[in-house]
Amino acid sequence: MRSLFRFLLRNHFxxxxxxxxxxxxxxxxxxxxxxxxxxxxxSNNLVGSVYQRFSNLDxxxxxxxxxxxxxxxxxxxRKQLQYRxxxxxxxxxxxxxxxxxxxxxxxxxxxISNSVNKQFNYITLNKGSRxxxxxxxGIINDxxxxxxxxxxxxxxxxxxxxxxxxxxxxAKITTNNYFGSLVWDGEHYNTADLNEIPFxxxxxxxxxxxxxxxxxxxxxxxxxxxxxxxxxxxGTNFYNIKVELSTNFKTLKYVEVVQNTKxxxxxxxxxxxxxx
Amino acid sequence: xxxxxxxxxxxxxxxxxxxxxILNNIQxxxxxxxxxxxxxxxxxxxxxxxxxxxxxxxxxxxxIDIFSNTPGIHAGATVLLGFLRPGIAQLISxxxxxxxxxxxxxxxxxxxxxxxxxVTSVAIHHLYLFIAEAFSFGDILETLLRWILxxxxxxxxxxxxxxxxxxx
Numbered sequence: 001m002r003s004l005f006r007f008l009l010r011n012h013f014x015x016x017x018x019x020x021x022x023x024x025x026x027x028x029x030x031x032x033x034x035x036x037x038x039x040x041x042x043s044n045n046l047v048g049s050v051y052q053r054f055s056n057l058d059x060x061x062x063x064x065x066x067x068x069x070x071x072x073x074x075x076x077x078r079k080q081l082q083y084r085x086x087x088x089x090x091x092x093x094x095x096x097x098x099x100x101x102x103x104x105x106x107x108x109x110x111x112i113s114n115s116v117n118k119q120f121n122y123i124t125l126n127k128g129s130r131x132x133x134x135x136x137x138g139i140i141n142d143x144x145x146x147x148x149x150x151x152x153x154x155x156x157x158x159x160x161x162x163x164x165x166x167x168x169x170x171a172k173i174t175t176n177n178y179f180g181s182l183v184w185d186g187e188h189y190n191t192a193d194l195n196e197i198p199f200x201x202x203x204x205x206x207x208x209x210x211x212x213x214x215x216x217x218x219x220x221x222x223x224x225x226x227x228x229x230x231x232x233x234x235g236t237n238f239y240n241i242k243v244e245l246s247t248n249f250k251t252l253k254y255v256e257v258v259q260n261t262k263x264x265x266x267x268x269x270x271x272x273x274x275x276x
Numbered sequence: 277x278x279x280x281x282x283x284x285x286x287x288x289x290x291x292x293x294x295x296x297x298i299l300n301n302i303q304x305x306x307x308x309x310x311x312x313x314x315x316x317x318x319x320x321x322x323x324x325x326x327x328x329x330x331x332x333x334x335x336x337x338x339x340i341d342i343f344s345n346t347p348g349i350h351a352g353a354t355v356l357l358g359f360l361r362p363g364i365a366q367l368i369s370x371x372x373x374x375x376x377x378x379x380x381x382x383x384x385x386x387x388x389x390x391x392x393x394x395v396t397s398v399a400i401h402h403l404y405l406f407i408a409e410a411f412s413f414g415d416i417l418e419t420l421l422r423w424i425l426x427x428x429x430x431x432x433x434x435x436x437x438x439x440x441x442x443x444x
Contacts, residue, residue, distance in 0.1 A: 020333075025352060028347060028352065120345075122345040
């Protein structure tokens with residue numbers, strides 16, 4: 001026993017190095033299971049408030065651009081509203097329906113930290129559980145899909161950005177409604193791969209790719225991007241499709257968090273199928 | 277001693293903030309990500325005890341990790357650097373310079389030795405970092421390219437900062 005201690009003491013530098021390296025590796029590997037380590041990420045309050053402060057300062061430099069985008073979005077919403085009112089006039093009975101509450105609720109939030117240059121990119125938002133943000137809510141903005149919330153603290157939340165190879169998004173091609181799954185290619189911040197589209201489907205460059213709504217996270221038909229290239233991979237039955245993302249992740253500022261109010265019900269119902 | 281302690285604490289905070297708020301946002305075609313915060317480990321006195329060096333390296337790495345959502349990646353890289361630093365120091369200069377209680381900076385080591393010291397340390401740290409980040413040997417060429425370009429960028433920033441501080 002004593003010689004063991006003496007050995008440890010003599011080699012304490014090496015031993016400590018090995019111990020700390022082991023801790024680091026454990027953290028690295030266990031984080032693959034992406035919701036487990038909740039302390040070591042930027043949704044924790046101290047880190048959140050540092051980012052918040054810096055982001056408040058940074059905001060002044062982009063006020064003009066942000067205003068222009070908000071104005072453009074207002075205009076497009078107003079245009080849609082006009083059509084909606086016109087359509088409703090065609091129906092003789094026009095009563096608000098209280099039975100069918102809206103399935104999706106939107107909360108606006110500000111991006112206080114974001115990266116595009118890692119292999120696994122994350123977003124930090126300035127709203128948390130106090131503002132009703134929960135795990136597995138979708139994040140979108142006026143341009144398209146942004147990501148999914150994974151960790152929530154009282155006032156902040158972090159999520160996987162679409163630019164994270166761990167995030168798969170069920171997506172479909174609007175021209176033919178064939179669905180597949182979209183995942184980032186890890187190379188450039190505005191391209192992703194659409195997988196699982198069988199090659200008997202006719203695909204064109206320029207086709208729009210939107211969310212399919214099968215994940216219960218995003219509503220149906222949220223813009224993802226446009227097909228720029230496709231090829232048949234030899235030996236498989238699927239296309240290799242490149243999609244140019246509509247969301248510009250480098251200028252991300254304000255986003256909306258989407259809550260599917262009927263998600264719990266859907267998951268419960270669908271889990272019955274598995275049991276049977 | 278107390279004054280030095282305060283100096284190092286301020287340096288730690290400044291380097292971490294500069295890294296996470298400014299340098300982490302520098303993205304040139306996704307290939308260049310400079311990591312300059314390791315300057316803190318490199319500037320610690322040569323006489324610092326080994327266990328202390330490793331402990332500080334780990335704390336520095338984990339601080340960067342918490343801010344950038346990469347648990348363990350930076351901590352592993354900085355601990356490796358802390359472990360190898362005494363060896364690197366012996367390689368680049370004679371034993372007397374280190375044992376006289378000199379500080380590892382440009383004025384005391386001389387430009388050539390200091391450059392060797394920085395280049396070796398940055399290369400080791402960045403290599404661990406980018407391999408751990410990619411977590412696969414799949415796109416090994418891209419990872420290597422990223423390693424070389426980012427290392428050059430980090431070295432330039434570190435040298436520039438040293439010239440500004442020690443210009444007298």
